[in-house]
Amino acid sequence: MARILLVLGLATFADGLGDTGLLRQILPFVGALGACLLIGILFITSVRSARRALLYSALWLPFIVTGLSRLYLDIAPGHAAPRQR
Known part of the structure; x- marks a missing residue:
């Protein structure tokens, strides 16, 4: 997993x-x-451990929702709010 992140990081740097x-x-x-x-x-x-999974979800929920919202806007950009002029 770390190698994948390293490759994506280097690709992002090169793309920039x-x-x-x-x-x-x-x-x-x-x-x-x-x-x-x-x-x-x-x-x-x-x-295996329902309590641990629920605690993980509760603690990371703001970041998970924010990330999924951002992904939705990236995948379906036509559904975004119209820009103000």
Whole structure:
């Protein structure tokens, strides 16, 4: 997992230097995959230790909701609020 994060970090740095915008199209799907993995791990953990899974969810819920909201706007940008002029 650390190697994947390292590769994504280096790719983000290179994309920022080159100003290609390629990662802006790819990263929302990487984030959605990460959110799905997080939910899957949460369900697996809840089978063995429901209290720990509920506590984890309660403590990280603001960050999870914010991250999923941001991912939704990245994946479906047409559903965002109209810009003020």
